[in-house]
Amino acid sequence: MHNVMKNVGTLMIFITLLAGCSDMDEPSSDPASASSSDQASVVENEPESAVTETQDVEPLVVEISTHVTLRSDRRLMVEGESNLPDRTQIRVIVEREISRVRWQARTEIEKGHFSAGPYGSGSGLPDGGYIVRVEVDEASVQPEAVQARIGSQGQHLAGKLVSQSRHGLGQIATYSQRFLVGSEPRQTRDQVEVQESPGIQTL
CATH class of the missing domain: 1.20.5 (Single alpha-helices involved in coiled-coils or other helix-helix interfaces)
Known part of the structure; x- marks a missing residue:
């Protein structure tokens, strides 16, 4: 047991x-x-x-410049240069300062250059001050090759021309330049550059 x-x-x-x-x-x-x-x-x-x-991806410091030409019919042509990628979609706007009447056209950058126009009514542009503005479209509507360089939200854009889109679609770039049409120069303290075309001055 x-x-x-x-x-x-x-x-x-x-x-x-x-x-x-x-x-x-x-x-x-x-x-x-x-x-x-x-x-x-x-x-x-x-x-x-x-x-x-x-x-x-390195930041792209955006550079844009323009020059305007008044045709014989007093309508305006805008040409410019930029370091943005080829096929970048832009909008070029010409606005009269006094009346705020504006004309606009869409174009794209090719080999660092772009052109748009002619701007103005059939009777041409009256004398006075104008603003030419170049606006780079949001990255979401740009071609894929452009997005690859600037970013899907434009996050790779840099420089003084770059700002946030008002629609919350990332970063965009905007350039503007004032100019005068007419033989009488406006009284201004700004530096004035006289263009080859008679009657046009940029401020």
């Missing part, structure tokens, strides 16, 4: 040890720890891709 009890006790200890080993071998099923591990992995991966995109 004593031997039987001793054997039973030994068996109980053996079973207890096996159960303990079994618990140690099982992987943790705690969802909190698994979720924490996954989250840490995601957080580590995100900055890596952001850094890669920033390093791959």
Whole structure:
């Protein structure tokens, strides 16, 4: 009887040890720890891709210049230069300062140049002050090749001509220049550059 009890006790200890080993071998099923591990992995991966995109594309400091030509019918032609990529879609606007009447045309940049016009009514532009404005369309409507250079939100654009879009569609670029039509120069303290075409001065 004593031997039987001793054997039973030994068996109980053996079973207890096996159960303990079994618990140690099982992987943790705690969802909190698994979720924490996954989250840490995601957080580590995100900055890596952001850094890669920033390093791959250099900022583009936007440069735009224009000059205007008054035709024999007193309608206006606008030509310009820019370092923006070929096929960049732009809008060229001519506005009369007094009346705020405006004419506009869409065009694109090719090999660093663009042109638009003629601007004005059939009777031509009356004498006075005007503003020529060049607006670069949002990146979302630009060709894919242009987006690859300036960014899908225009984030790679830089310089004094760059600002945030009023519609919340990223960064855009805008250039403007004042000029005069007519033989009588306007009294101004601004530096005046006389163009080749008679009757036109830029301020």
